[in-house]
Amino acid sequence: xxxxxxxxxxLAALVWAATxxxxxxxxxxxxxxxxxxxxxxxxxQPPLSALALAIVGVRAFALFRGGLRYVERLTGHDAALxxxxxLRVRAYEALRRSADPSLxxxxxxxxxxxxxxxxxxxxxxxQDLLLRCLLPTVVSWAVxxxxxxxxxxxxxxxxxxxxxxxVLAGAALPAVxxxxxxxxxxxxxxxxxxxxxxxxxxARGATDLAAFGATERFVARADEAAARLExxxxxxxxxxxxxxxxxxxxxxxxxxxxxxxxxxxGADAVAVTVxxxxxxxxxxxxxPLADAARRFVELRPAARRVTALLASAPPEPAALSGRGxxxxxxxxxxxxxxxGVRVAYGEAVALDGVDLRVPFGRKVAIxxxxxxxxxxxxxxxTGETRARGAVLLGGAPLDAYDAADVRAAVRGLTQxxxxxxxxxxxxxALARPGASAAELEDAARRxxxxxxxxxxxxxWDTLVANDLLSGGxxxxxxxxxxxxxxxxVLLLDEPAEGLDLPTADRLVTxxxxxERTVVLVTHRLAPxxxxxxxxxxxxxxxxxxxPHDALAAVAGPYRDLWEAExxxxxxxxxxxxx
Numbered sequence: 001x002x003x004x005x006x007x008x009x010x011l012a013a014l015v016w017a018a019t020x021x022x023x024x025x026x027x028x029x030x031x032x033x034x035x036x037x038x039x040x041x042x043x044x045q046p047p048l049s050a051l052a053l054a055i056v057g058v059r060a061f062a063l064f065r066g067g068l069r070y071v072e073r074l075t076g077h078d079a080a081l082x083x084x085x086x087l088r089v090r091a092y093e094a095l096r097r098s099a100d101p102s103l104x105x106x107x108x109x110x111x112x113x114x115x116x117x118x119x120x121x122x123x124x125x126x127q128d129l130l131l132r133c134l135l136p137t138v139v140s141w142a143v144x145x146x147x148x149x150x151x152x153x154x155x156x157x158x159x160x161x162x163x164x165x166x167v168l169a170g171a172a173l174p175a176v177x178x179x180x181x182x183x184x185x186x187x188x189x190x191x192x193x194x195x196x197x198x199x200x201x202x203a204r205g206a207t208d209l210a211a212f213g214a215t216e217r218f219v220a221r222a223d224e225a226a227a228r229l230e231x232x233x234x235x236x237x238x239x240x241x242x243x244x245x246x247x248x249x250x251x252x253x254x255x256x257x258x259x260x261x262x263x264x265x266g267a268d269a270v271a272v273t274v275x276x277x278x279x280x281x282x283x284x285x286x287x288p289l290a291d292a293a294r295r296f297v298e299l300r301p302a303a304r305r306v307t308a309l310l311a312s313a314p315p316e317p318a319a320l321s322g323r324g325x326x327x328x329x330x331x332x333x334x335x336x337x338x339x340g341v342r343v344a345y346g347e348a349v350a351l352d353g354v355d356l357r358v359p360f361g362r363k364v365a366i367x368x369x370x371x372x373x374x375x376x377x378x379x380x381x382t383g384e385t386r387a388r389g390a391v392l393l394g395g396a397p398l399d400a401y402d403a404a405d406v407r408a409a410v411r412g413l414t415q416x417x418x419x420x421x422x423x424x425x426x427x428x429a430l431a432r433p434g435a436s437a438a439e440l441e442d443a444a445r446r447x448x449x450x451x452x453x454x455x456x457x458x459x460w461d462t463l464v465a466n467d468l469l470s471g472g473x474x475x476x477x478x479x480x481x482x483x484x485x486x487x488x489v490l491l492l493d494e495p496a497e498g499l500d501l502p503t504a505d506r507l508v509t510x511x512x513x514x515e516r517t518v519v520l521v522t523h524r525l526a527p528x529x530x531x532x533x534x535x536x537x538x539x540x541x542x543x544x545x546x547p548h549d550a551l552a553a554v555a556g557p558y559r560d561l562w563e564a565e566x567x568x569x570x571x572x573x574x575x576x577x578x
Contacts, residue, residue: 005126005303005310006083013079014130017072021139024068025285026146031061032281033150033274040273072135080130087123087306094309121192122302129299133292140286144170147282151258151275157265158258158275162282165254169247170286174293177243184236185298191229198222236298243290251283327401330409334394335359335517336381336489341389343376343540350376351387352540360488363518365528367561368537374521375415377537378491381519382410393489412491413482419474424453425460427477431485439484447480448499448507449473471498479507489517496524501569525558525565534558 006014038054144166152159202209202218209215258279262272338356342349351373358364366374379385383398383406391398398406420427428443429435435443440460444450452473456462469477479495492511496504505527512518512530520531528534528548536544536551536558544551544558551558 005087005129005306009086010079010083013075013082014135017076017079018135018138020068020072020075021135022142024065024072025139025143027061027065027068029143029147029150029278029281029285031058031065033278034058034061036274036277037270040270044270072139076131076135080127083130084123084127087126091123091306091309121196122306125299125302126306128295129303133296133299136288136292140170140289140292143285144282147278147285151278151282154271154275155262155265155267157261158267158279161257161261162254162275162279165250165257165279165283166286169250169254169283170289173243173247173250173287174289176246177239177290178293178297180239180243181236181294181297184232184239185294185301187232188229188236188298189301191225191232195222195225195229198225236294240291240294243294247287247290251280251287254283255280327399327405328396330401330405330488331394332488333360334409334488335362336410336519337390337392337395338377338380339390339392341377341380341387341391343373343380343385343387349540351380353389354537354540354542356535356542358489358517358519360517361515362533363512363520363531365512365520365522365531365534366537367522367525367528367534367558371539372537373540374537375493376540378414378493378519378521381489381491382407382414408485409487410489410491411482411485411487413475413478413493413495414491415493417478417481419465419469419477421465422463423461424456424464424477427464428480428484431481435484443480443484446483446510447476448503449476449480452476472500473498475499487516489519490514491519493521494523495520496522501526525562526569536561 034054034057038051038058041054042051148159148163148166150159151162198218198221202215202222205218206215209218255276259272259276262275267275336356336358338354341351341354341356343351354373354377356364356377366377368374376385380387380391383391383403393401393406393410401409420430425440428440432439441450444453453459453462464477475495475498479492482490482492482495490511495511496507499507501524504524508520508522508524508527509530511520512527522528525534525548531548533545534548534551535542536556538557544556552562553559
């Protein structure tokens with residue numbers, strides 16, 4: 001699990017950090033033993049020459065201890081932060097490609113707060129796993145082993161006692177601490193996750209909760225979750241205090257036992273002093289293992305969740321991951337094609353054996369009820385959604401091209417497109433940062449957004465975000481971004497959502513008049529007379545395909561949808577407003 005989280009790229013840096021940590025702690029051990037010998041021997045008033053080597057050694061150990069500890073902190077934190085940066089990218093990519101619906105916010109069962117927990121708290125926990133669990137374990141056992149070897153050389157019996165104390169403090173006590181913390185760690189993790197979900201509900205749903213008078217009830221639920229977390233953390237604190245007290249007791253008893261054995265064995269005063277202080281420092285060096293064990297138990301669920309997230313995503317082809325040698329260029333006028341495409345999230349099938357051929361310049365509309373698989377189909381065309389079957393661009397599989405070329409050729413307005421907390425200009429220009437003012441205005445005009453922008457006091461420099469725009473304004477801004485990108489294959493997922501019907505129909509008709517390949521997902525059928533082909537999806541399967549007029553003329557799902565839309569439109573037009 002730890003190896004999967006670290007990755008091979010950062011392993012060498014962590015080895016250097018561990019080496020420096022071991023060197024620093026061995027220097028501390030040597031400093032203690034050397035200083036003890038020097039003080040005890042100086043009390044016997046020997047010639048100064050007999051102490052010269054020890055004096056130099058103590059100074060050297062002091063310098064090495066400080067220097068190597070600094071190197072260990074520097075290299076350890078640098079490596080951990082780099083692992084964290086790599087892991088964030090890997091986790092994001094895994095979420096993007098994940099075939100597990102419980103990890104995907106667009107699939108059934110996903111929860112925003114859980115995703116935030118995994119992307120932030122769980123990934124951050126890997127830093128503690130490295131710095132407070134992995135490195136201390138390596139360093140502590142190396143120092144403990146060195147102390148036992150030194151004690152055995154000076155007095156084998158004392159070495160045996162010290163070994164027993166180190167095993168007790170470095171193995172038995174961490175095992176007890178881990179077992180005692182396990183239940184508490186589960187309670188804390190569950191309470192934190194519950195609090196994150198309930199707190200996010202209150203924050204995001206504040207307006208709706210106030211409108212329906214449910215604010216107090218939901219705040220009370222969040223308070224209950226916070227209280228459960230506080231109780232769980234208090235129990236964990238009691239366990240931590242108890243383990244720390246036991247560790248101090250083991251340290252003191254081990255030092256006293258070594259002192260007693262050394263005196264019983266007839267060791268001289270200098271050896272007794274060195275052995276006793278060495279035992280004190282050696283046991284102290286392994287005491288952090290109890291804390292490391294507690295933290296490991298607490299962090300293991302988060303590490304497992306991150307590992308599961310990384311494992312849930314299928315491997316990405318070399319081209320789409322941006323790795324490997326440069327592939328063939330995407331044709332200037334590419335078509336797209338799906339052959340026997342199937343997408344499933346566990347037992348839920350989103351697409352089942354879909355065939356679709358869209359030559360360059362052809363306009364195809366995808367219609368169907370919610371959940372039919374329309375947005376999933378667009379995700380397959382971009383390569384963002386992994387699928388079985390063949391996905392072709394310009395007659396070749398997607399993995400025949402570089403990732404950047406595929407994403408530049410096939411893109412547009414998707415269901416989960418985001419409006420950033422930035423200016424209108426920055427949001428639209430995201431598609432093409434080097435676009436001129438004239439190009440920005442043309443894209444905004446075609447999206448029906450330019451009039452609104454010019455009416456604003458700050459114009460293009462107006463700050464916007466998802467929560468600051470109406471549904472129609474948001475769609476037009478995102479459509480302007482898609483049009484500015486100017487891809488040869490334009491994908492549009494409900495581009496007119498949130499607009500009034502005449503404006504929506506006019507906008508969609510204009511999009512279908514472009515001299516490019518267009519794949520349009522929509523619930524509105526009236527403007528589809530301008531489409532070359534309409535494909536009707538239901539539960540991931542193609543039920544009908546053909547031109548609008550031909551499908552509307554025969555009995556079937558499309559005519560049912562068309563007649564229902566006409567009836568609704570006629571009824572709405574006949575309603576008078578007084």
